[in-house]
Amino acid sequence: MSTSPVMVDIRGVHKSFGPHxxxxxxxxxxxxxxxxxxxxxxxxxxxxLLRAINHLEKLSRGSVSIDGALVGYRRRGNKLYELxxxxxxxxxxxxxxxxxxxxxxxxxxxxxxxxxxxxxALRRPRTEAKERAxxxxxxxxxxxxxxxYPRQLSGGQQQRVAIARALALDPQxxxxxxxxxxxxxxxxxxxxxxxxxxxRAGTTMIVVTHEIGFAREIADTVVFMDDGVIVEQGPPGDxxxxxxxxxxxxxxxxxx
Amino acid sequence: xxxxxxxxxxxxxxxxxDSDAESGANSVAESDGDSAxxxxxxxxxxxxxxxxxxxxxxxxxxLVLTAQFAHGLVTNPAWEWExxxxxxxxxSVLRAVWVTLQLTVYGTVLGxxxxxxxxxxRLSRSPLLAGVAWAYVWAFRSIPLIVQLLFWxxxxxLYEELxxxxxxxxxxxxxxxxxxxxAMSAAVIGLALHQAAYAAEILRGGFxxxxxxxxxAAAALGIPRLRxxxxxxxxxxxRSVLPNAANEIVSLFKGTSIVSVMAIGELxxxxxxxxxxxxxxxxxLMVATAWYIVLTTLLSVVQYYVERHFARGADRTPPPTPLxxxxxxxxxxxxTR
Ligand SMILES: Nc1ncnc2c1ncn2[C@@H]1O[C@H](COP(=O)(O)OP(=O)(O)OP(=O)(O)O)[C@@H](O)[C@H]1O
Ligand SMILES: [Mg+2]
Numbered sequence: 001m002s003t004s005p006v007m008v009d010i011r012g013v014h015k016s017f018g019p020h021x022x023x024x025x026x027x028x029x030x031x032x033x034x035x036x037x038x039x040x041x042x043x044x045x046x047x048x049l050l051r052a053i054n055h056l057e058k059l060s061r062g063s064v065s066i067d068g069a070l071v072g073y074r075r076r077g078n079k080l081y082e083l084x085x086x087x088x089x090x091x092x093x094x095x096x097x098x099x100x101x102x103x104x105x106x107x108x109x110x111x112x113x114x115x116x117x118x119x120x121a122l123r124r125p126r127t128e129a130k131e132r133a134x135x136x137x138x139x140x141x142x143x144x145x146x147x148x149y150p151r152q153l154s155g156g157q158q159q160r161v162a163i164a165r166a167l168a169l170d171p172q173x174x175x176x177x178x179x180x181x182x183x184x185x186x187x188x189x190x191x192x193x194x195x196x197x198x199x200r201a202g203t204t205m206i207v208v209t210h211e212i213g214f215a216r217e218i219a220d221t222v223v224f225m226d227d228g229v230i231v232e233q234g235p236p237g238d239x240x241x242x243x244x245x246x247x248x249x250x251x252x253x254x255x256x
Numbered sequence: 257x258x259x260x261x262x263x264x265x266x267x268x269x270x271x272x273x274d275s276d277a278e279s280g281a282n283s284v285a286e287s288d289g290d291s292a293x294x295x296x297x298x299x300x301x302x303x304x305x306x307x308x309x310x311x312x313x314x315x316x317x318x319l320v321l322t323a324q325f326a327h328g329l330v331t332n333p334a335w336e337w338e339x340x341x342x343x344x345x346x347x348s349v350l351r352a353v354w355v356t357l358q359l360t361v362y363g364t365v366l367g368x369x370x371x372x373x374x375x376x377x378r379l380s381r382s383p384l385l386a387g388v389a390w391a392y393v394w395a396f397r398s399i400p401l402i403v404q405l406l407f408w409x410x411x412x413x414l415y416e417e418l419x420x421x422x423x424x425x426x427x428x429x430x431x432x433x434x435x436x437x438x439a440m441s442a443a444v445i446g447l448a449l450h451q452a453a454y455a456a457e458i459l460r461g462g463f464x465x466x467x468x469x470x471x472x473a474a475a476a477l478g479i480p481r482l483r484x485x486x487x488x489x490x491x492x493x494x495r496s497v498l499p500n501a502a503n504e505i506v507s508l509f510k511g512t513s514i515v516s517v518m519a520i521g522e523l524x525x526x527x528x529x530x531x532x533x534x535x536x537x538x539x540x541l542m543v544a545t546a547w548y549i550v551l552t553t554l555l556s557v558v559q560y561y562v563e564r565h566f567a568r569g570a571d572r573t574p575p576p577t578p579l580x581x582x583x584x585x586x587x588x589x590x591x592t593r
Contacts (some may be wrong), residue, residue, distance in 0.1 A: 054476055056472060056475065056476060085481060086480070086481070089475065089478045089479070089480060089481070090478060091478075092475070092476060092477070092478040093477070093478035095476075097473075097476040097477075099469065099472075099473060099476075101469065103469040103470060103472065103473035104473075105470065105473070105474075105488055105492075106492070106569045106570065107491050107492055107566070107568060107569040107570070108569065109569075116477070116479065116487065117477035117478060117479050120479050120480060120483045120487070121477065121478040121479050121480060149568070149569035150569065151569060151570070151571070165477070166477075169477065169478070
């Protein structure tokens, strides 16, 4: 495992909202094909970190690169130049993002939701995008819902569509921000199954979740964040079962 | 009709009140607060519907007044219906209707196009663009339309020539304003500029109503900026834009009558000309009214279907169109017979 190249390289990332420093120096490397699960108390900066990775939030300091290419900036000498929006958008197509509340486009059908970005951002031919979308829908178990509108689906089904939509760009990294926490308990399983399936296929993933059992099952690395820093990271067997830091112990005793 | 006396069940208290207020057949199941018969199961209490005597009396009065008014319309010779019918489809009137429609369409299309640009400027991250757009809206909402129209009409007096060239430098190409701004184009420019200020605010409101997560999702997918706007934001904004936009178009449509001050042969100007000639003021005002009503009605029908189009995906099951509803109704009639 540890021989595969680094896919996501996060170095010294700081992020402040006004005087409030939310990320206070994050260093994290995720290797290609690995699944990293981020856990931590509410407000610890997990969502902010994910959003910084695909440049939905600008960094205050530090850098993020995907497969060796900086996200959102170009480096020349010792300076980082912020990219134009068009280039940022192009680089984002390599990073899939799955939101807590799905954010499907309600006025487009399920199929149109999935084909929109491949056609408009990657300029794939429409028929090719459609075939790929149908294959992806089949994979997430929703082949019969291609022509439905998102509001006609259950929450679990909507999130599976959102995952298919992210996969349609063939991203190098998939980011999940609490993909199941907006769902009723009985719908959580179907979404986790889809994520597990994607993980098994060897996609590099960073998953923020409160589902500790799920984390243990799919994670190669578990990262515990608190108050804007990484407190502890390692294989799930270490971090979840034999945490070394007091803060990790305290958090786990609350959620387990 | 015979008042019904439904038996109260526990659910009768939250039964929907019949919207037919005049019939007074509301099944209200309120206890009067007396404690007598507390031991009785509510299912066995009889319900006496409330009697709305005053409401019935008011309804009757309104009916009588309406009938009287309609009767007067038909029988009072002062309305001069034969004059109305002579002029309502006269060539000069039809031509005037056409001019009114042209003014409305040009004013709407140009106004909303400029309004879209202004709304985007206002929402852009550039404080300069946002400031200019704000100032435009402020200015054109402050100036009365009629003043603006007269200003454009008299443009040639202010600037005899307009030209294209290097700012503050030599002029490359110029033309006389006399030829540029005839009465009709002055009217269109005035209406469009006025309309743009209102359209900008309506569109901006529509954009703000779109959930921010939508733009975030589009950005995360790397969808190009213009495409985000056209494919993701605009269609969703249309839902809240349309009712207000329809209002604006209707008021512009009737507002075109204001350009009669510029002697443009639109509907209102034309009927004024005719009654100036023959003195039949009332029937000719009715001619104009009838056309305004007919065209506004048409627009309302169009509005209904356009709104329906943009509502797709908003409801789990879209409501049937009036036509579908009518068909379903006749079908059930046939089946029950
Ligand atoms: N745009 C913003 N402006 C100001 N403060 C913000 C902004 N976004 C996030 N924050 C603050 O940053 C902190 C971290 O937020 P973040 O959403 O990253 O937490 P989280 O770990 O994802 O929490 P949760 O588990 O509840 O989702 C919070 O204190 C939040 O109030
Ligand atoms: Mg979060």
